[in-house]
Amino acid sequence: MDYAQNKFSKRFVKKFMLSMVIFLILIAVQTFAFELYELSMLLKVFFALLPVVPLIWSFFIYREYYLTMDEYLQRLTGESLIWITGLVGFSTFAYGMLAMKMPMPEFNIAFLLPIIFGCHGVIVQILVAVDARAE
Amino acid sequence: MPVQNNLKALRAEKKWSQEDLGKQLGVSRQAINAIERSKHDPSLQLAFTIAAIFNLPIEAIFIPAKFTDNSSE
Numbered sequence: 001m002d003y004a005q006n007k008f009s010k011r012f013v014k015k016f017m018l019s020m021v022i023f024l025i026l027i028a029v030q031t032f033a034f035e036l037y038e039l040s041m042l043l044k045v046f047f048a049l050l051p052v053v054p055l056i057w058s059f060f061i062y063r064e065y066y067l068t069m070d071e072y073l074q075r076l077t078g079e080s081l082i083w084i085t086g087l088v089g090f091s092t093f094a095y096g097m098l099a100m101k102m103p104m105p106e107f108n109i110a111f112l113l114p115i116i117f118g119c120h121g122v123i124v125q126i127l128v129a130v131d132a133r134a135e
Numbered sequence: 136m137p138v139q140n141n142l143k144a145l146r147a148e149k150k151w152s153q154e155d156l157g158k159q160l161g162v163s164r165q166a167i168n169a170i171e172r173s174k175h176d177p178s179l180q181l182a183f184t185i186a187a188i189f190n191l192p193i194e195a196i197f198i199p200a201k202f203t204d205n206s207s208e
Contacts, residue, residue: 069163070161070163071166071175071178072162072165072166072169072170072175073165073166075175128165131172131174131175132165
């Protein structure tokens with residue numbers, strides 16, 4: 001998409017990639033801390049939650065980017081968020097309903113956030129493509 | 136029902152690409168494309184800016200759906 005070439009998009013990509021690099025570093029720090037040291041409960045909680053910090057930062061980076069988008073892209077982003085809320089909400093609800101009645105494969109809810117991030121990006125691209133499609 | 140417009144014809148007269156017009160308006164090429172295809176109704180502010188760029192009144196560019204000839208209503 002050519003709007004990705006504008007300065008806001010470039011700044012967003014740089015900051016977002018930086019937050020992801022920090023996230024991966026903190027995952028490594030967390031893993032080594034748990035593997036190498038006998039941690040107290042307080043330190044276990046601290047190291048377990050450490051990688052959440054860059055993710056919260058990435059959320060604010062995305063919000064800042066959203067505010068720089070033009071009205072059309074903001075509309076598509078909003079529509080995409082409605083889609084992803086529906087998809088995640090209904091799938092987790094359906095999973096929960098099934099889990100109450102029968103044994104279900106385990107699912108780590110930590111994967112929800114990357115799924116939301118990823119699907120949101122894909123849905124925005126689909127919405128842009130649908131609007132741009134020849135009539 | 137989206138507002139119809141003749142933005143594409145006006146842009147062609149000026150020999151501007153969608154990206155050229157988008158840069159002047161501070162919006163993406165996708166936004167211009169969506170407006171031209173009547174997939175997106177611009178805000179009042181954006182409509183005024185478009186009118187100012189073409190030096191035309193808003194009603195010369197944007198036509199409410201109920202006034203268009205091919206309207207089904």
